[in-house]
Each structure stands twice: as C-alpha cells, then as structure tokens.
Amino acid sequence: MKRYIGGSQNKHFILFLLFVGYLVDYLDRMVMSVAVVSIKEEFNLDAAAVGAILSSFFLSYAIMQIPGGWLTDKLGSRKVLIWSIIVWSVFTVFTGFAWSLISLLVIRFLFGLGQGGYPSASQKGIADYFPRDERPKASAYLMSSNYFGMALAPLVAAPMILFMGWRNMFYVIGLLGILLTIAFWVYFKPKESTAPLKDNSVPMKELLMNSGLWKITVMWFAAGIVNWGLSSWIPSYLMEARGMDLLSMGFYAALPGISTGVAMLFSGWLLDRFFNNLEKYYAAFGMLMSGMFLYLMFTSTSLVAAMVYLNLCMVFKSFAFTVAFALPHKIMSKKVIGSAMGVINMGAQAAGFISPLVMGFIITLTESYNGAFWFLIACSAISIIAALSIKKNHHMEQPKDVDLLA
DSSP states (O other): OOOOTTSOOOHHHHHHHHHHHHHHHHHHHHHHHHHHHHHHHHHTOOHHHHHHHHHHHHHHHHHHHHHHHHHHHHHOHHHHHHHHHHHHHHHHHHHTTOOSHHHHHHHHHHHHHHHTTHHHHHHHHHHHHSOGGGHHHHHHHHHHHHHHHHHHHHHHHHHHHHHHHHHHHHHHHHTHHHHHHHHHHHHOOOGGGTSOOSOOOOOHHHHHTOHHHHHHHHHHHHHHHHHHHHHHHHHHHHHHTSOOOHHHHHHHHHHHHHHHHHHHHHHHHHHHHHOTTOHHHHHHHHHHHHHHHHHHHHHOSOHHHHHHHHHHHHHHHHHHHHHHHHHHHHHSOGGGHHHHHHHHHHHHHHHHHHHHHHHHHHHHHHSSSHHHHHHHHHHHHHHHHHHHTOOGGGSOOOOOOOOOOO
16 A cells, blocks of 8 residues: 555555544434434423424435545545544534524524534545455445444443533534544545546436436335434433433443444455345345244233344344445445445435334323334335335446546
C-alpha cells in the first residue's frame, strides 16, 4: 500500500477508523432506546409517542441516504464523513436540552440528517482504499460495527442514566464527536482528496433503472423492519414484559449486539468462501431462521431460552445484512458505489422510521408485544421473497476499476 501526503494510508488502519466511526455513530443513535424509558416517565408519554420519538430519527436518516450517496460520489468520501460526524455530534448534545415531545422530535430529525451521510461515505471509503475483490469482505467487517454499537449502547447508557441522568448522558457522548472529527481530519486522506477528480458525474438514471438494486433494497428494507423493530423496542420489552430492572436490561439488551457483531466478522468470509454467486440463498436462509427464532423468543416462558432465541434471531438476520452491503461491491463500479449504497440504505432506514412507529401503535392498541412481533415475522417473509427474486442478469456491466489505491 502506498503512502500519500497527509497521513497514514494503510488500508487496514483506515478500515479500523471507519469501524470506530460507526461504533460512535451507533452509540449516539441507540442510546435513545434506553433513555426513552426515563424520557417516557418525565414527559408522561404513551407507547405511540415513544414510537414517534424513535422513528423521527429514521425519517430524516432515510431521506438523507440518496442525497448523501450522491454527495459522496460528487464531493468525495472525506468531506462527507467529516461533516456528518460534526453535525450528528452537535445534535447529540442538543438532545440533552430537549424540553418537550415536539423539541425531541425536531432534534432527533436534525440528528438523523447529520448521520445520513456516513453509511455511503464509509462504503465509498472502502472503495477508495481496497481493490474490488477485497471490498465485500472489508464491507462485512465494517458493518459488524453496527451490532457492536448496538451492544455498546445499553452497556454505556444504562449506568450513565442511573448515575448522572439521561440529559448528562447525551452531553457526554456527544463530545466524542470532537475526537472522532480530529482523527478523520488527520488520517483519512484518500487519493481523491489530494487530486481533483477528472470525471465525477454520477449516472443516477442508469443506476436507478437497475432492478437488481431495487430488489436488494426491498430485501434489506424488510429485514430492516425486523432489525430496527427489535433494537428499538427490546429495552422496553425486557423491562415491561419480562420485568427486568434498568441495569439488568442493559446487560441482556447488549447480548444480541455482541453475538451478532462477532457473527458478522465471520459472515463476510463465509459468504465469500461458500456462497459466491449464491448470495440470495444466503440472505433468504438467514431471514427464514430469523423469523423462526423470533417466534420462539416471544412465545417462550423461560427468560433464559427467550434470550437465546433473541440472539439467534439477530445472528441469522445478519446474513441479509451482509449480502445487502457486500453484493453491491461485486456488481457496481466504484464510481457509483456511494449512490448505490445510499439507495439500499434508504430502504433500511425507511424501515427504521416505520418499524418503531407501527410497533408502538400495535402495542398501544393491543396492550401486548405479541402483535408487534407477528408484524416483524411477516416482514421476514417479505425479505425472503425479495432475496430469492434477485437474478444474475440484474448485475450491471462495469469496466474494471483502474483508480484503486492498492
């Protein structure tokens, strides 16, 4: 690997930096699922209002995915990454100043706009530093950070809320963005940031007409319903339906993220080694098993068994996650990968908006979590159908990349 002016260009260090960035991204995002238990009491909110708070972030986050991908392909990964971190960190701190339901909805919406540029820009960063044949595996390693971030959030948030309150928690974790911004400013300097791009036009029309891209998007949208529904409501479910206290909930809610994060570290290798050109079956099998273990989780009378089933549900769901972020690197060129990832992640984040909101209304109407979990199982079936519909002829014909840094 070459060394360019402005700092270390070691691709493995850059992957680690992007990984840490995603950890902070998810920490700042997911602590709300824990804090909302205290916020609900302070502001006297019902489950539908809690669902609206959890969903407000995902609305703006979803809206920002395609523009964020386009800006990444147009301006380069470095600028979008740095500005994304700055904006989301500012509004993490502002969350601690919220004084009403409306203020929380507005702040979380603006927070989502800030985070919306990071996914596409981080995937573009992989394309900037890794040759094409290494990108799917590097992407899988990077995306495992999402689950480690989910695990970290309750472990960090629960004791912080207990000892300093939910407002001070948001102030403290928001300040992590300062350190992260400095690290990206100093070390993340891909070749594109030191030399102007000769052609940075983005063929959006051609990209949006690719049916395979949309089938991957639908697959990940439906899987995302399961992902965000569970990650948003499990803390409340464990406390309200399973009778846990705050610290116990923080421990048990962290376990699915840890187990799934570890599974994701191997998922990219497994996909590349045994399911090359069979990615759709890998994703479909994962969602089938995920739906089955979800059913076993909420129908089990044993807390230990329920937690085992929850972990297995999340582990198998990660198969679809791996495919959603690895397959585009095989069928899309570096020139459009930011925009392609923006489209796909838009589906996942639209799911993040819909899922907590719908589950909140179902829980309020039925006064039970069971109906909400059946909703997630139905979405697992939709994800399976979308995955199996992906065909080889959906692949875009792309010229071999000649602008790799490796």
